[in-house]
Amino acid sequence: MSRLQAEHLYKVFGRRPEDAVRQLQGGADRTELRADGTTAAVIDASIEVDEGQIFVVMGLSGSGKSTLLRMLNGLLEPTAGTVRFDGQDLTSLSGKELRRVRSEKISMVFQHFALFPHRSVLENAAYGLEVQGVPRAERERRATEALALTGLEGWEKSWPDELSGGMQQRVGLARALATDADLLLMDESFSALDPLIRRDMQDQLLELQKTLKKTIVFITHDLNEAMRLGDKIAVMRDGRIVQTGSAEDILVRPANDYVASFIQDVDRTKVLTAGAVMDEVGTVLGSTTDKGTKLGTAAEFRAAAPATVGVDTPLAELFVPCSTSTVPVAVTDAQGELVGAVPVAKLLAVLGEPGRPEPAAEAAAPATAAKGKVIAGA
Ligand SMILES: Nc1ncnc2c1ncn2[C@@H]1O[C@H](COP(=O)(O)OP(=O)(O)OP(=O)(O)O)[C@@H](O)[C@H]1O
Ligand SMILES: [Mg+2]
Numbered sequence: 001m002s003r004l005q006a007e008h009l010y011k012v013f014g015r016r017p018e019d020a021v022r023q024l025q026g027g028a029d030r031t032e033l034r035a036d037g038t039t040a041a042v043i044d045a046s047i048e049v050d051e052g053q054i055f056v057v058m059g060l061s062g063s064g065k066s067t068l069l070r071m072l073n074g075l076l077e078p079t080a081g082t083v084r085f086d087g088q089d090l091t092s093l094s095g096k097e098l099r100r101v102r103s104e105k106i107s108m109v110f111q112h113f114a115l116f117p118h119r120s121v122l123e124n125a126a127y128g129l130e131v132q133g134v135p136r137a138e139r140e141r142r143a144t145e146a147l148a149l150t151g152l153e154g155w156e157k158s159w160p161d162e163l164s165g166g167m168q169q170r171v172g173l174a175r176a177l178a179t180d181a182d183l184l185l186m187d188e189s190f191s192a193l194d195p196l197i198r199r200d201m202q203d204q205l206l207e208l209q210k211t212l213k214k215t216i217v218f219i220t221h222d223l224n225e226a227m228r229l230g231d232k233i234a235v236m237r238d239g240r241i242v243q244t245g246s247a248e249d250i251l252v253r254p255a256n257d258y259v260a261s262f263i264q265d266v267d268r269t270k271v272l273t274a275g276a277v278m279d280e281v282g283t284v285l286g287s288t289t290d291k292g293t294k295l296g297t298a299a300e301f302r303a304a305a306p307a308t309v310g311v312d313t314p315l316a317e318l319f320v321p322c323s324t325s326t327v328p329v330a331v332t333d334a335q336g337e338l339v340g341a342v343p344v345a346k347l348l349a350v351l352g353e354p355g356r357p358e359p360a361a362e363a364a365a366p367a368t369a370a371k372g373k374v375i376a377g378a
Contacts, residue, residue, distance in 0.1 A: 058233055
Protein backbone atom coordinates (compact mmCIF):
# COMPACT_ATOMS: atom_id res chain seq x y z
CA MET A 1 0.00 0.00 0.00
CA SER A 2 1.31 3.40 -0.84
CA ARG A 3 1.86 5.72 2.10
CA LEU A 4 1.95 8.96 0.19
CA GLN A 5 -0.48 9.80 -2.57
CA ALA A 6 -0.82 13.06 -4.41
CA GLU A 7 -3.69 13.25 -6.85
CA HIS A 8 -4.16 15.77 -9.63
CA LEU A 9 -2.18 18.48 -7.91
CA TYR A 10 -2.14 21.95 -9.38
CA LYS A 11 -0.32 25.03 -8.18
CA VAL A 12 -0.92 28.26 -9.96
CA PHE A 13 0.68 31.54 -8.91
CA GLY A 14 -1.01 34.77 -9.91
CA ARG A 15 -4.48 36.20 -10.06
CA ARG A 16 -7.55 33.95 -10.07
CA PRO A 17 -5.64 30.68 -9.83
CA GLU A 18 -8.84 28.56 -9.84
CA ASP A 19 -9.81 29.99 -13.21
CA ALA A 20 -6.39 29.09 -14.50
CA VAL A 21 -6.84 25.51 -13.30
CA ARG A 22 -10.10 25.29 -15.24
CA GLN A 23 -8.34 26.62 -18.31
CA LEU A 24 -5.56 24.06 -17.89
CA GLN A 25 -8.11 21.28 -17.45
CA GLY A 26 -9.68 22.49 -20.65
CA GLY A 27 -6.40 22.05 -22.49
CA ALA A 28 -4.66 25.41 -22.12
CA ASP A 29 -0.90 25.22 -21.68
CA ARG A 30 1.55 27.02 -19.48
CA THR A 31 2.62 29.50 -22.11
CA GLU A 32 -0.90 30.76 -22.77
CA LEU A 33 -1.38 31.47 -19.08
CA ARG A 34 1.92 33.21 -18.77
CA ALA A 35 0.68 35.81 -21.19
CA ASP A 36 -1.72 36.94 -18.42
CA GLY A 37 1.05 36.96 -15.83
CA THR A 38 -0.08 33.68 -14.29
CA THR A 39 2.43 30.90 -13.60
CA ALA A 40 1.24 27.33 -13.65
CA ALA A 41 4.05 25.85 -11.56
CA VAL A 42 2.53 22.37 -11.19
CA ILE A 43 -0.09 20.96 -13.52
CA ASP A 44 -2.11 17.82 -12.82
CA ALA A 45 0.65 15.97 -10.98
CA SER A 46 -0.14 12.61 -9.38
CA ILE A 47 2.35 10.45 -7.51
CA GLU A 48 2.26 7.43 -5.23
CA VAL A 49 5.09 6.46 -2.94
CA ASP A 50 5.34 3.23 -0.98
CA GLU A 51 7.01 2.74 2.36
CA GLY A 52 10.71 2.10 1.93
CA GLN A 53 10.70 3.63 -1.50
CA ILE A 54 12.81 6.47 -2.85
CA PHE A 55 10.69 8.40 -5.31
CA VAL A 56 12.79 10.76 -7.38
CA VAL A 57 11.38 13.82 -9.10
CA MET A 58 13.65 14.93 -11.88
CA GLY A 59 13.44 17.84 -14.25
CA LEU A 60 15.12 20.98 -15.47
CA SER A 61 15.19 24.21 -13.53
CA GLY A 62 11.72 25.75 -13.32
CA SER A 63 9.89 22.53 -14.16
CA GLY A 64 8.01 22.67 -10.85
CA LYS A 65 9.87 20.20 -8.64
CA SER A 66 10.20 22.32 -5.51
CA THR A 67 6.64 23.56 -5.80
CA LEU A 68 5.41 19.98 -5.98
CA LEU A 69 7.50 19.02 -2.95
CA ARG A 70 6.24 21.96 -0.89
CA MET A 71 2.67 20.91 -1.55
CA LEU A 72 3.47 17.44 -0.23
CA ASN A 73 4.10 18.76 3.27
CA GLY A 74 1.56 21.53 3.14
CA LEU A 75 4.07 24.39 3.04
CA LEU A 76 2.20 25.41 -0.09
CA GLU A 77 -1.51 24.92 -0.44
CA PRO A 78 -2.43 23.24 -3.71
CA THR A 79 -4.71 25.25 -5.99
CA ALA A 80 -6.43 21.94 -6.73
CA GLY A 81 -5.89 18.29 -5.90
CA THR A 82 -5.21 16.28 -2.76
CA VAL A 83 -2.24 15.00 -0.78
CA ARG A 84 -2.69 11.98 1.47
CA PHE A 85 -0.16 10.60 3.91
CA ASP A 86 -1.15 7.43 5.73
CA GLY A 87 -4.66 8.01 4.48
CA GLN A 88 -4.91 11.46 6.03
CA ASP A 89 -5.81 14.26 3.64
CA LEU A 90 -3.28 16.99 4.40
CA THR A 91 -5.16 19.50 2.27
CA SER A 92 -8.14 19.36 4.63
CA LEU A 93 -6.25 19.95 7.89
CA SER A 94 -6.32 23.17 9.87
CA GLY A 95 -3.09 25.15 10.18
CA LYS A 96 -2.48 23.79 13.65
CA GLU A 97 -3.12 20.16 12.73
CA LEU A 98 -0.91 20.53 9.70
CA ARG A 99 1.95 21.91 11.78
CA ARG A 100 1.67 18.95 14.11
CA VAL A 101 1.73 16.41 11.27
CA ARG A 102 4.63 18.25 9.73
CA SER A 103 6.70 18.28 12.89
CA GLU A 104 6.02 14.63 13.76
CA LYS A 105 5.75 12.81 10.49
CA ILE A 106 7.54 14.80 7.83
CA SER A 107 11.10 16.04 7.57
CA MET A 108 12.66 18.16 4.91
CA VAL A 109 16.29 18.37 3.82
CA PHE A 110 17.21 21.29 1.61
CA GLN A 111 20.05 21.96 -0.78
CA HIS A 112 21.79 24.36 1.54
CA PHE A 113 20.99 23.27 4.98
CA ALA A 114 20.95 26.30 7.21
CA LEU A 115 22.58 25.25 10.45
CA PHE A 116 22.46 27.55 13.44
CA PRO A 117 26.01 28.88 13.75
CA HIS A 118 25.90 29.38 17.52
CA ARG A 119 24.60 25.94 18.31
CA SER A 120 26.71 22.82 18.50
CA VAL A 121 26.36 20.05 15.94
CA LEU A 122 24.39 18.08 18.50
CA GLU A 123 21.99 20.93 19.20
CA ASN A 124 21.55 21.46 15.49
CA ALA A 125 20.74 17.80 14.96
CA ALA A 126 18.30 17.91 17.89
CA TYR A 127 16.50 21.00 16.61
CA GLY A 128 13.50 19.22 15.13
CA LEU A 129 12.94 17.42 18.42
CA GLU A 130 13.25 20.66 20.33
CA VAL A 131 10.45 22.09 18.19
CA GLN A 132 8.37 19.03 19.07
CA GLY A 133 8.98 19.72 22.77
CA VAL A 134 10.96 16.54 23.44
CA PRO A 135 12.85 16.82 26.77
CA ARG A 136 16.55 17.63 26.53
CA ALA A 137 18.01 14.28 27.64
CA GLU A 138 15.90 12.34 25.18
CA ARG A 139 16.48 14.67 22.27
CA GLU A 140 20.23 14.60 22.84
CA ARG A 141 20.19 10.83 22.91
CA ARG A 142 18.20 10.61 19.70
CA ALA A 143 20.28 13.29 17.96
CA THR A 144 23.48 11.49 18.97
CA GLU A 145 22.13 8.30 17.41
CA ALA A 146 21.13 10.12 14.23
CA LEU A 147 24.56 11.75 13.96
CA ALA A 148 26.16 8.33 14.30
CA LEU A 149 23.93 7.02 11.50
CA THR A 150 25.21 9.72 9.18
CA GLY A 151 28.85 9.13 10.10
CA LEU A 152 29.30 12.10 12.42
CA GLU A 153 30.06 10.29 15.63
CA GLY A 154 32.52 12.32 17.69
CA TRP A 155 31.52 15.68 16.17
CA GLU A 156 28.62 16.37 18.54
CA LYS A 157 30.34 19.18 20.41
CA SER A 158 31.79 20.89 17.32
CA TRP A 159 30.44 24.10 15.81
CA PRO A 160 28.97 24.11 12.30
CA ASP A 161 31.79 26.25 10.88
CA GLU A 162 34.27 23.56 11.90
CA LEU A 163 32.58 21.16 9.48
CA SER A 164 33.02 20.80 5.74
CA GLY A 165 30.05 21.43 3.45
CA GLY A 166 29.45 17.69 3.12
CA MET A 167 29.50 17.24 6.87
CA GLN A 168 27.09 20.12 7.37
CA GLN A 169 24.75 18.47 4.91
CA ARG A 170 25.01 15.30 6.98
CA VAL A 171 23.91 17.28 10.04
CA GLY A 172 20.86 18.31 8.01
CA LEU A 173 20.16 14.68 7.24
CA ALA A 174 20.73 13.74 10.90
CA ARG A 175 18.24 16.39 11.97
CA ALA A 176 15.67 14.87 9.64
CA LEU A 177 16.39 11.34 10.87
CA ALA A 178 16.38 12.26 14.57
CA THR A 179 12.72 13.21 14.50
CA ASP A 180 11.75 9.69 13.40
CA ALA A 181 9.63 11.23 10.68
CA ASP A 182 8.50 8.57 8.26
CA LEU A 183 8.31 10.87 5.27
CA LEU A 184 11.54 12.51 4.14
CA LEU A 185 11.34 15.23 1.54
CA MET A 186 14.72 16.02 0.06
CA ASP A 187 15.08 18.98 -2.29
CA GLU A 188 18.39 18.86 -4.15
CA SER A 189 19.88 17.77 -0.85
CA PHE A 190 23.19 16.67 -2.33
CA SER A 191 23.44 19.09 -5.23
CA ALA A 192 25.83 21.52 -3.57
CA LEU A 193 28.37 18.81 -2.77
CA ASP A 194 31.53 17.84 -4.66
CA PRO A 195 30.99 14.82 -6.90
CA LEU A 196 32.85 12.34 -4.69
CA ILE A 197 31.20 13.47 -1.49
CA ARG A 198 27.89 13.52 -3.28
CA ARG A 199 28.32 9.91 -4.31
CA ASP A 200 29.26 9.08 -0.77
CA MET A 201 26.07 10.69 0.53
CA GLN A 202 24.02 8.80 -2.06
CA ASP A 203 25.59 5.54 -0.89
CA GLN A 204 24.89 6.44 2.68
CA LEU A 205 21.28 7.25 1.97
CA LEU A 206 20.80 3.94 0.16
CA GLU A 207 22.49 2.12 3.04
CA LEU A 208 20.37 3.88 5.68
CA GLN A 209 17.24 3.26 3.69
CA LYS A 210 17.83 -0.51 3.81
CA THR A 211 17.18 -0.48 7.54
CA LEU A 212 15.14 2.67 8.12
CA LYS A 213 12.67 2.12 5.26
CA LYS A 214 11.46 5.70 5.18
CA THR A 215 9.15 7.02 2.53
CA ILE A 216 11.37 9.40 0.58
CA VAL A 217 10.70 11.94 -2.12
CA PHE A 218 14.01 13.11 -3.53
CA ILE A 219 14.32 15.98 -5.95
CA THR A 220 17.21 16.36 -8.31
CA HIS A 221 18.00 17.73 -11.73
CA ASP A 222 20.84 15.23 -12.02
CA LEU A 223 19.95 12.24 -14.14
CA ASN A 224 22.65 9.99 -12.79
CA GLU A 225 21.62 10.75 -9.23
CA ALA A 226 18.03 10.00 -10.15
CA MET A 227 18.99 6.67 -11.72
CA ARG A 228 21.15 5.78 -8.75
CA LEU A 229 18.67 6.54 -6.00
CA GLY A 230 15.24 6.18 -7.51
CA ASP A 231 13.06 3.13 -7.08
CA LYS A 232 10.64 5.19 -9.10
CA ILE A 233 11.41 8.31 -11.08
CA ALA A 234 9.03 11.01 -12.25
CA VAL A 235 10.26 13.27 -15.03
CA MET A 236 8.78 16.77 -14.95
CA ARG A 237 8.56 19.19 -17.80
CA ASP A 238 6.93 22.61 -17.70
CA GLY A 239 4.92 21.77 -14.58
CA ARG A 240 3.72 18.37 -15.73
CA ILE A 241 4.93 14.89 -14.90
CA VAL A 242 5.60 13.47 -18.34
CA GLN A 243 6.66 9.98 -17.24
CA THR A 244 6.83 7.93 -14.05
CA GLY A 245 8.66 4.63 -13.93
CA SER A 246 11.76 2.76 -12.86
CA ALA A 247 15.10 3.92 -14.21
CA GLU A 248 14.91 1.01 -16.58
CA ASP A 249 11.41 1.94 -17.82
CA ILE A 250 12.60 5.44 -18.53
CA LEU A 251 15.78 4.35 -20.29
CA VAL A 252 14.27 1.55 -22.31
CA ARG A 253 10.79 2.96 -22.86
CA PRO A 254 10.88 6.77 -22.74
CA ALA A 255 7.33 8.07 -22.98
CA ASN A 256 8.07 10.79 -25.51
CA ASP A 257 10.79 12.58 -27.42
CA TYR A 258 11.44 14.93 -24.55
CA VAL A 259 12.31 12.11 -22.16
CA ALA A 260 14.28 10.40 -24.91
CA SER A 261 16.42 13.48 -25.43
CA PHE A 262 16.80 13.91 -21.70
CA ILE A 263 18.33 10.46 -21.31
CA GLN A 264 20.33 10.26 -24.50
CA ASP A 265 23.70 10.81 -22.87
CA VAL A 266 23.32 8.23 -20.15
CA ASP A 267 25.79 5.38 -20.45
CA ARG A 268 23.27 2.60 -20.75
CA THR A 269 25.84 -0.17 -20.30
CA LYS A 270 26.48 1.07 -16.77
CA VAL A 271 22.88 1.74 -15.82
CA LEU A 272 21.02 -1.17 -17.33
CA THR A 273 21.46 -4.58 -15.81
CA ALA A 274 21.33 -8.14 -17.08
CA GLY A 275 17.97 -8.52 -15.37
CA ALA A 276 16.57 -5.57 -17.30
CA VAL A 277 17.28 -6.97 -20.77
CA MET A 278 17.34 -10.75 -20.33
CA ASP A 279 15.13 -13.20 -22.22
CA GLU A 280 13.33 -16.06 -20.54
CA VAL A 281 15.34 -19.25 -20.13
CA GLY A 282 12.79 -21.02 -22.32
CA THR A 283 13.97 -19.07 -25.36
CA VAL A 284 17.33 -20.87 -25.18
CA LEU A 285 16.18 -24.39 -24.35
CA GLY A 286 15.87 -26.72 -27.28
CA SER A 287 18.55 -24.97 -29.29
CA THR A 288 21.91 -26.38 -30.31
CA THR A 289 25.19 -24.51 -30.04
CA ASP A 290 27.47 -23.93 -33.03
CA LYS A 291 29.66 -26.70 -31.60
CA GLY A 292 26.74 -29.13 -31.74
CA THR A 293 25.96 -29.22 -28.02
CA LYS A 294 22.25 -29.59 -27.36
CA LEU A 295 20.83 -27.16 -24.81
CA GLY A 296 17.87 -29.25 -23.75
CA THR A 297 17.76 -28.49 -20.05
CA ALA A 298 18.54 -25.54 -17.82
CA ALA A 299 21.58 -27.44 -16.51
CA GLU A 300 22.92 -27.95 -20.02
CA PHE A 301 22.46 -24.28 -20.78
CA ARG A 302 24.28 -23.26 -17.62
CA ALA A 303 27.16 -25.58 -18.41
CA ALA A 304 27.53 -24.17 -21.93
CA ALA A 305 27.00 -20.48 -21.07
CA PRO A 306 30.16 -18.34 -21.37
CA ALA A 307 29.38 -16.79 -17.98
CA THR A 308 26.77 -16.72 -15.26
CA VAL A 309 25.94 -13.29 -13.87
CA GLY A 310 23.48 -11.89 -11.36
CA VAL A 311 20.37 -9.91 -12.34
CA ASP A 312 22.09 -6.80 -10.97
CA THR A 313 25.20 -7.12 -13.13
CA PRO A 314 25.62 -4.10 -15.40
CA LEU A 315 25.60 -4.76 -19.13
CA ALA A 316 29.14 -3.39 -19.37
CA GLU A 317 30.33 -6.62 -17.76
CA LEU A 318 28.58 -8.84 -20.30
CA PHE A 319 30.49 -7.80 -23.38
CA VAL A 320 33.59 -9.88 -22.78
CA PRO A 321 31.76 -13.17 -22.12
CA CYS A 322 29.34 -12.49 -24.98
CA SER A 323 32.23 -12.00 -27.38
CA THR A 324 33.67 -15.44 -26.63
CA SER A 325 30.63 -17.59 -27.37
CA THR A 326 27.40 -17.76 -29.31
CA VAL A 327 25.65 -19.19 -26.25
CA PRO A 328 23.80 -16.54 -24.23
CA VAL A 329 25.06 -15.45 -20.84
CA ALA A 330 23.13 -17.13 -18.01
CA VAL A 331 21.45 -14.89 -15.44
CA THR A 332 20.69 -15.94 -11.86
CA ASP A 333 18.72 -14.28 -9.09
CA ALA A 334 19.95 -13.56 -5.56
CA GLN A 335 19.30 -17.18 -4.59
CA GLY A 336 21.39 -18.46 -7.48
CA GLU A 337 18.34 -19.72 -9.42
CA LEU A 338 18.57 -19.49 -13.18
CA VAL A 339 16.13 -16.77 -14.27
CA GLY A 340 17.17 -15.65 -17.73
CA ALA A 341 19.53 -15.48 -20.65
CA VAL A 342 21.18 -12.60 -22.47
CA PRO A 343 22.09 -13.39 -26.06
CA VAL A 344 24.64 -11.16 -27.72
CA ALA A 345 22.04 -9.91 -30.21
CA LYS A 346 19.94 -8.58 -27.32
CA LEU A 347 22.93 -6.83 -25.82
CA LEU A 348 23.73 -5.10 -29.09
CA ALA A 349 20.10 -4.21 -29.77
CA VAL A 350 19.85 -2.38 -26.46
CA LEU A 351 22.81 -0.24 -27.43
CA GLY A 352 21.75 0.21 -31.01
CA GLU A 353 18.32 1.62 -30.23
CA PRO A 354 18.81 4.08 -27.49
CA GLY A 355 15.58 5.19 -25.92
CA ARG A 356 13.02 5.49 -28.62
CA PRO A 357 9.63 6.53 -27.37
CA GLU A 358 7.03 3.84 -27.64
CA PRO A 359 3.35 4.08 -28.43
CA ALA A 360 1.39 5.10 -25.35
CA ALA A 361 -0.30 1.73 -24.92
CA GLU A 362 2.99 -0.11 -24.66
CA ALA A 363 4.58 2.48 -22.46
CA ALA A 364 1.74 2.10 -20.01
CA ALA A 365 2.43 -1.57 -19.38
CA PRO A 366 6.17 -2.00 -19.31
CA ALA A 367 6.55 -4.41 -16.39
CA THR A 368 8.54 -7.60 -16.80
CA ALA A 369 8.37 -10.52 -14.43
CA ALA A 370 11.82 -10.83 -12.91
CA LYS A 371 13.22 -7.38 -13.17
CA GLY A 372 16.78 -6.60 -12.29
CA LYS A 373 17.65 -3.54 -10.34
CA VAL A 374 19.16 -0.73 -12.20
CA ILE A 375 22.50 0.38 -11.01
CA ALA A 376 23.48 3.74 -10.84
CA GLY A 377 25.86 6.40 -11.50
CA ALA A 378 26.68 5.79 -15.11
N1 LIG B 1 6.06 31.90 -4.95
C1 LIG B 1 6.05 31.93 -6.29
N2 LIG B 1 5.43 32.93 -6.97
C2 LIG B 1 5.39 32.94 -8.31
N3 LIG B 1 5.96 32.00 -9.10
C3 LIG B 1 6.60 31.00 -8.49
C4 LIG B 1 6.68 30.91 -7.06
N4 LIG B 1 7.39 29.78 -6.75
C5 LIG B 1 7.72 29.20 -7.94
N5 LIG B 1 7.25 29.93 -8.97
C6 LIG B 1 7.39 29.60 -10.40
O1 LIG B 1 6.98 28.27 -10.59
C7 LIG B 1 7.79 27.60 -11.53
C8 LIG B 1 8.35 26.33 -10.91
O2 LIG B 1 9.26 26.68 -9.89
P1 LIG B 1 9.97 25.60 -8.97
O3 LIG B 1 10.76 26.34 -7.95
O4 LIG B 1 8.98 24.64 -8.49
O5 LIG B 1 10.94 24.89 -10.02
P2 LIG B 1 12.08 23.82 -9.79
O6 LIG B 1 11.81 22.70 -10.73
O7 LIG B 1 12.21 23.50 -8.34
O8 LIG B 1 13.38 24.60 -10.30
P3 LIG B 1 14.90 24.54 -9.76
O9 LIG B 1 15.49 23.31 -10.31
O10 LIG B 1 15.49 25.77 -10.35
O11 LIG B 1 14.86 24.57 -8.26
C9 LIG B 1 8.85 28.59 -11.96
O12 LIG B 1 8.43 29.15 -13.18
C10 LIG B 1 8.83 29.63 -10.86
O13 LIG B 1 9.17 30.89 -11.37
MG1 LIG C 1 13.73 23.74 -6.92
